[in-house]
Amino acid sequence: MGICIDDGDIFNSHDVVSLFTNTPIEKCLDIIKERLKNDKTLKDRTKLNTEDIIELLQFILTTTYFSFRGQIFRQIFGAAIGSPVSAIVANLFMEWLEKEAIMTAPLDCKPKYWRRYVDDVLEIIQKDTTLKLTEHLNTIDPTGSIKFTHEEEDQGKIPFLDTLIVRKEDGSVKMLVYRKKTHTDQYLNFKSQYPLHQKLGVIRTLKKNILETSDAVYKIPCKGCDKSYVGETGRQFGVRLKEHRKDSETVKDTKFTKAKRKASTSEQHKSAITDHVAQENHVINWEGASILDKDSNAVSRRIRESIQIPKVGFHILVIRIMLPAAGKNNRCNRTGLGR
Ligand SMILES: [Zn+2]
Numbered sequence: 001m002g003i004c005i006d007d008g009d010i011f012n013s014h015d016v017v018s019l020f021t022n023t024p025i026e027k028c029l030d031i032i033k034e035r036l037k038n039d040k041t042l043k044d045r046t047k048l049n050t051e052d053i054i055e056l057l058q059f060i061l062t063t064t065y066f067s068f069r070g071q072i073f074r075q076i077f078g079a080a081i082g083s084p085v086s087a088i089v090a091n092l093f094m095e096w097l098e099k100e101a102i103m104t105a106p107l108d109c110k111p112k113y114w115r116r117y118v119d120d121v122l123e124i125i126q127k128d129t130t131l132k133l134t135e136h137l138n139t140i141d142p143t144g145s146i147k148f149t150h151e152e153e154d155q156g157k158i159p160f161l162d163t164l165i166v167r168k169e170d171g172s173v174k175m176l177v178y179r180k181k182t183h184t185d186q187y188l189n190f191k192s193q194y195p196l197h198q199k200l201g202v203i204r205t206l207k208k209n210i211l212e213t214s215d216a217v218y219k220i221p222c223k224g225c226d227k228s229y230v231g232e233t234g235r236q237f238g239v240r241l242k243e244h245r246k247d248s249e250t251v252k253d254t255k256f257t258k259a260k261r262k263a264s265t266s267e268q269h270k271s272a273i274t275d276h277v278a279q280e281n282h283v284i285n286w287e288g289a290s291i292l293d294k295d296s297n298a299v300s301r302r303i304r305e306s307i308q309i310p311k312v313g314f315h316i317l318v319i320r321i322m323l324p325a326a327g328k329n330n331r332c333n334r335t336g337l338g339r
Pocket residue numbers: 222223224225226227276280282
């Protein structure tokens with residue numbers, strides 16, 4: 001990426017806490033009204049005037065009802081949950097907020113670089129000014145509901161969206177594909193109003209990057225239940241994924257009776273993933289496979305894998321390392337399926 005960073009500066013990121021549900025609607029309507037008033041081409045695109053559009057928008061944004069446990073509730077704050085217009089409104093609010101924030105920032109904490117994607121911001125700022133900038137950002141929303149949290153670079157690295165930004169010694173910067181440990185698996189909500197080609201672009205790029213990644217700890221979710229398989233490989237993830245798929249396809253076609261399923265529990269399959277397919281007759285979500293962690297050292301990669309397993313998945317590899325002579329009796333422990 002074409003940016004450089006000085007010695008006295010650091011990368012920092014800010015993100016908004018629950019942007020959609022905290023978006024102040026009245027303020028948004030004011031902001032949008034101003035934008036519409038200044039939109040010289042509006043009358044070429046619609047017969048509605050600014051007042052009409054604002055009235056309709058207000059109606060949509062303030063009449064969200066939902067039922068919960070037999071009772072009907074009205075949403076009284078934030079952008080309407082589930083409405084396609086919410087993402088646009090929240091983004092227009094953020095455009096206003098960032099402009100205000102940068103314009104009014106005290107000189108000693110003014111960011112030198114600022115890039116935002118919806119509710120995530122990447123900045124270059126002077127060392128030791130993070131708190132001051134965060135405090136400043138948190139004063140911009142007049143209703144006080146939009147709050148930012150911050151994260152400074154750690155050892156010259158900072159995650160931003162799905163990249164890891166790394167500063168090199170000469171001040172130049174490189175970008176790697178990366179997924180945060182707390183990743184929610186939501187890149188763009190597919191039902192959101194982003195243009196389709198943009199959604200597909202995100203998916204294609206990610207897919208290619210992920211499949212070509214080597215030295216990875218990865219996760220493959222099951223479609224039939226909420227369990228996931230965790231594994232590690234030194235080779236390209238795409239190659240390993242294909243092998244898993246082939247292995248499990250050999251057991252998939254078997255028609256199961258209760259007795260057969262029970263018998264298959266004691267059968268030795270190639271990995272926990274084929275075991276799971278055989279025992280539960282579940283379909284694996286191959287398209288949903290993802291990278292959890294990366295490490296080029298095989299030993300520490302297995303440690304990273306073993307850290308991930310209790311969190312998300314099932315796998316026999318860890319115990320295979322710890323108990324090299326594991327016999328049949330250990331097998332029920334080894335195939336224990338966890339969340
Ligand atoms: Zn399952």
